[in-house]
Amino acid sequence: MTELDRWVLSQSERFLEELKTLLRIPSVSTDPKHAGDCRKAADWVADHLRKLGCRDVQLLASDTHPIVWGVGPDVPGAPTVLIYGHYDVQPPDPVNEWTSPPFEPVVRNGDLFARGSTDDKGQVFAAIKAFEAICQGGKPPVNVRFMIEGQEESGSRLLFDLLNKEPERVAADAVLVSDTSYFAPGWPAVETGLRGLCYTEIEVRTSKTDLHSGLYGGAVPNAHDALVQILGKLKTPDGKIRVPGLYEAVKRPSAEERKAWKKLPFSEARFLRDEVKAKALTGLKPYSVLERTWALPTLEIHGIMGGFTGEGAKTVIPAVATAKVSLRLVPNQKEKTVQKQFLKAVKAAAPKYADVKVRFLHGADPVLVDISSRPFQHIDRAFREVEGRGVVPTRSGGSIPVVPALGKKGAPVILAGIGLPDDRLHAPDEKINVEQFYKGIRAFARFLTYMGDG
Numbered sequence: 001m002t003e004l005d006r007w008v009l010s011q012s013e014r015f016l017e018e019l020k021t022l023l024r025i026p027s028v029s030t031d032p033k034h035a036g037d038c039r040k041a042a043d044w045v046a047d048h049l050r051k052l053g054c055r056d057v058q059l060l061a062s063d064t065h066p067i068v069w070g071v072g073p074d075v076p077g078a079p080t081v082l083i084y085g086h087y088d089v090q091p092p093d094p095v096n097e098w099t100s101p102p103f104e105p106v107v108r109n110g111d112l113f114a115r116g117s118t119d120d121k122g123q124v125f126a127a128i129k130a131f132e133a134i135c136q137g138g139k140p141p142v143n144v145r146f147m148i149e150g151q152e153e154s155g156s157r158l159l160f161d162l163l164n165k166e167p168e169r170v171a172a173d174a175v176l177v178s179d180t181s182y183f184a185p186g187w188p189a190v191e192t193g194l195r196g197l198c199y200t201e202i203e204v205r206t207s208k209t210d211l212h213s214g215l216y217g218g219a220v221p222n223a224h225d226a227l228v229q230i231l232g233k234l235k236t237p238d239g240k241i242r243v244p245g246l247y248e249a250v251k252r253p254s255a256e257e258r259k260a261w262k263k264l265p266f267s268e269a270r271f272l273r274d275e276v277k278a279k280a281l282t283g284l285k286p287y288s289v290l291e292r293t294w295a296l297p298t299l300e301i302h303g304i305m306g307g308f309t310g311e312g313a314k315t316v317i318p319a320v321a322t323a324k325v326s327l328r329l330v331p332n333q334k335e336k337t338v339q340k341q342f343l344k345a346v347k348a349a350a351p352k353y354a355d356v357k358v359r360f361l362h363g364a365d366p367v368l369v370d371i372s373s374r375p376f377q378h379i380d381r382a383f384r385e386v387e388g389r390g391v392v393p394t395r396s397g398g399s400i401p402v403v404p405a406l407g408k409k410g411a412p413v414i415l416a417g418i419g420l421p422d423d424r425l426h427a428p429d430e431k432i433n434v435e436q437f438y439k440g441i442r443a444f445a446r447f448l449t450y451m452g453d454g
């Protein structure tokens, strides 16, 4: 144990109480009712950074959901680390499924329960406390900047706009993002790939109005029928997506990367039994589950709307039917290209008599992170010293749309979070493990120190 570890442990109760104060602010960014709370959380974070000796602390781009910016003491000649995180949280619904109220943080069995505890207040606060730790005894060894936004859960639009206008904000030697999780307890991870997204809505119209199924049935088109035909043609039963050209850009992970995944503590049987809780896994069986969820594109139907879905019976032939469908994209695919391929495939699958429209609702390109640069050696060493195991390279099946923007000035973006896989982010009873929180502070403080050494 180093002096730094001892100091962190001596302050641990205070750190936890401070975090609880932040967690009590219901900064739900998607709900306009909570705009004032988002501002309150931003003010709290800004005040906190000021207290820790940051200068140039500003609230940028908005009065209600500002981006909190702060700059640590100037360390001439030393590298610069940008710390990114977010103070906004997901809505707490369904509130009655929480064991204790979502905005009254409480520790049970070593876990701190509250909305935002792991996503992302607890994680970004660990990075802030790491900064406090390296400031003990005078000057920190590295230049630190903070960029903590309030719209991550609702699209990060303000941050994208800001970085288009002021890309210099992300000019740094490394960007640290603590908003992800360990692969398993005791297995810190650094994410090397994120899937992209292409979210669409297909609308099919087959007649001007709904028609009576007794008077017309047997001789007229049905919009649901047409929609089901289209959807049925987009994927084979064994999981191959039938969008021509879609797989052409897909770059398979290297043999080395796939070998590293095999060493991770992951069992497909346990995954099916404990996480998925279904009768069987589906998809492209020749590939491992990790490859299927991390490195292959998907096509999922999220919902089908239209016609009659109320109680009882109504004999209608619907004129319009709509489906929400999204594709997850993997490194080397481009959202724009996939949009064109998907549109073509849907049109080709549609019966001649159907008018089909495809709307693209939102999306993101996939991300591949090169982890060969020095900052990744520093994060690996930092976790190795704290956890007894360095970071394992993993990928995520999900998307963090802000990552490419954070790296647009060339800084390596390090996705090395301190959550655990069972933290239930976005769900009732979200928690952060208190030990993980302290370990995160110790690991991030080491990382910042080693970054200062160059």
Ligand SMILES: [Zn+2]
Pocket: 086, 119, 120, 152, 179
């Ligand atoms: Zn998050």
